[in-house]
Amino acid sequence: MTLPLSFYQENRQKLMAQLPDNSVVIVPSGGEKIRNRDVEFLFRPESDFFYLTGFGEPDSVLVLMKMDDVESHLFVRPKDPKQETWQGRRLGVECAAETLGVNHAWCIDELDEGILSLLENSASVYLSFSQSSDWVISLYEWISELKKKIRQGVEAPHQICDLDPVLHEMRVIKSEVEIKCLRQAAAISVQGHLAAMKSVSSSSFEYQVQAELEAEFVRQGSPRVAFNSIIASGKNACVLHYTENRSAIEPGVLVLVDAGAEWQGYAGDITSTFPANGVFSPAQAQLYTLVLNAQQAAIRTIKPGVSYDVVHQASVQVLTQGLLELGLLKGSLEQLIEDEAFKCFFMHGTGHWLGMDVHDVGQYKKQQKWRSFEVGMVLTVEPGLYISAEHSQVDSKWHNIGIRIEDDVVVTESGCEILTKGLPRTVNEIETWMRPFLGTKAS
Numbered sequence: 001m002t003l004p005l006s007f008y009q010e011n012r013q014k015l016m017a018q019l020p021d022n023s024v025v026i027v028p029s030g031g032e033k034i035r036n037r038d039v040e041f042l043f044r045p046e047s048d049f050f051y052l053t054g055f056g057e058p059d060s061v062l063v064l065m066k067m068d069d070v071e072s073h074l075f076v077r078p079k080d081p082k083q084e085t086w087q088g089r090r091l092g093v094e095c096a097a098e099t100l101g102v103n104h105a106w107c108i109d110e111l112d113e114g115i116l117s118l119l120e121n122s123a124s125v126y127l128s129f130s131q132s133s134d135w136v137i138s139l140y141e142w143i144s145e146l147k148k149k150i151r152q153g154v155e156a157p158h159q160i161c162d163l164d165p166v167l168h169e170m171r172v173i174k175s176e177v178e179i180k181c182l183r184q185a186a187a188i189s190v191q192g193h194l195a196a197m198k199s200v201s202s203s204s205f206e207y208q209v210q211a212e213l214e215a216e217f218v219r220q221g222s223p224r225v226a227f228n229s230i231i232a233s234g235k236n237a238c239v240l241h242y243t244e245n246r247s248a249i250e251p252g253v254l255v256l257v258d259a260g261a262e263w264q265g266y267a268g269d270i271t272s273t274f275p276a277n278g279v280f281s282p283a284q285a286q287l288y289t290l291v292l293n294a295q296q297a298a299i300r301t302i303k304p305g306v307s308y309d310v311v312h313q314a315s316v317q318v319l320t321q322g323l324l325e326l327g328l329l330k331g332s333l334e335q336l337i338e339d340e341a342f343k344c345f346f347m348h349g350t351g352h353w354l355g356m357d358v359h360d361v362g363q364y365k366k367q368q369k370w371r372s373f374e375v376g377m378v379l380t381v382e383p384g385l386y387i388s389a390e391h392s393q394v395d396s397k398w399h400n401i402g403i404r405i406e407d408d409v410v411v412t413e414s415g416c417e418i419l420t421k422g423l424p425r426t427v428n429e430i431e432t433w434m435r436p437f438l439g440t441k442a443s
């Protein structure tokens with residue numbers, strides 16, 4: 001399944017409708033990157049480019065112009081039978097315009113002269129200020145070339161603008177089609193997490209759980225993970241972005257899995273935490289239930305008009321209260337919240353925008369004020385607690401427990417819809433769900 005061309009065409013139209021006349025937009029796909037010697041990383045286009053084209057090849061550049069009409073120009077790699085035999089098929093210049101629904105296709109080798117002709121007599125050029133600065137250097141060179149033609153009556157652009165605020169604001173609000181893709185990315189991610197839970201008690205090492213998780217993603221048709229999977233057992237769960245996944249899974253520990261599949265360029269992002277041998281210890285169960293309560297309280301706050309920071313406040317409130325009751329923090333609730341005492345155990349935010357990028361683009365604040373939720377926004381809700389052994393002031397029964405629970409939600413008219421449904425979440429649900437799959441480890 002691919003999205004219809006009209007999705008990308010509409011995105012281009014919507015973008016250009018917001019820009020002044022005589023604007024030119026430049027959006028590159030990015031290129032392949034060397035991993036080591038002659039091996040490349042698997043290529044994945046920049047999300048802005050993919051959002052506007054649906055095209056997955058490297059070394060491509062989209063140029064949109066708003067002169068009398070809106071025109072779309074795409075620079076792509078040429079057909080090259082020898083290269084294609086070795087490196088894979090290319091769409092080529094001939095087919096590109098029709099296949100991708102753009103007005104004109106160019107060969108990427110003609111980029112300099114092509115862009116020069118497209119920039120002639122334009123007033124403003126828009127490109128992403130968060131992407132490579134090489135483009136700004138090229139742009140200056142193109143503009144100075146055009147300025148040399150001033151006596152021939154050519155006008156050069158006199159304004160370089162950041163494309164991010166306009167394009168990324170569009171990407172924050174997801175359309176029905178996008179929500180469908182996110183729902184599918186979430187559903188595949190759920191299946192992967194279930195496979196991980198199913199396999200953990202018979203796995204000796206974190207990477208074996210990763211293999212089961214990612215095998216399920218692939219089996220379900222996801223072309224790649226949305227980000228590097230985290231399989232963190234025991235104390236490794238206290239390292240927030242642990243991706244080594246090489247440790248032996250010790251008996252009795254919790255395993256934190258933070259992983260998501262990609263679908264049509266859209267990311268799933270789920271964190272599950274479950275016991276390696278299917279049963280929580282009392283201390284693990286207490287902390288786990290606290291994080292789950294915080295997550296549910298946070299999700300309950302989400303609806304149109306509510307300020308973004310309310311979600312975090314809700315989870316902070318529940319977590320601080322719970323840490324106080326369990327004796328991990330001491331003092332008065334109000335004071336502890338004001339002093340952000342929770343930060344030594346919960347050091348990240350409660351979530352982020354989710355879309356084509358796992359930490360998706362878009363402002364969180366406007367004029368220094370947290371923005372309010374709108375229908376079609378998609379975000380993660382993921383409170384956590386991480387009690388490393390360095391916290392010698394707390395009882396050692398809490399040490400080396402790291403828990404995060406993360407789901408993806410879309411803001412709806414009446415509240416929000418959880419996209420990542422179908423996972424056992426309470427202590428009881430998890431233990432009951434895992435029971436039939438408890439195996440013995442191969443020695």
Ligand SMILES: [Mn+2]
Nearest residue numbers: 269380382406
């Ligand atoms: Mn996340």
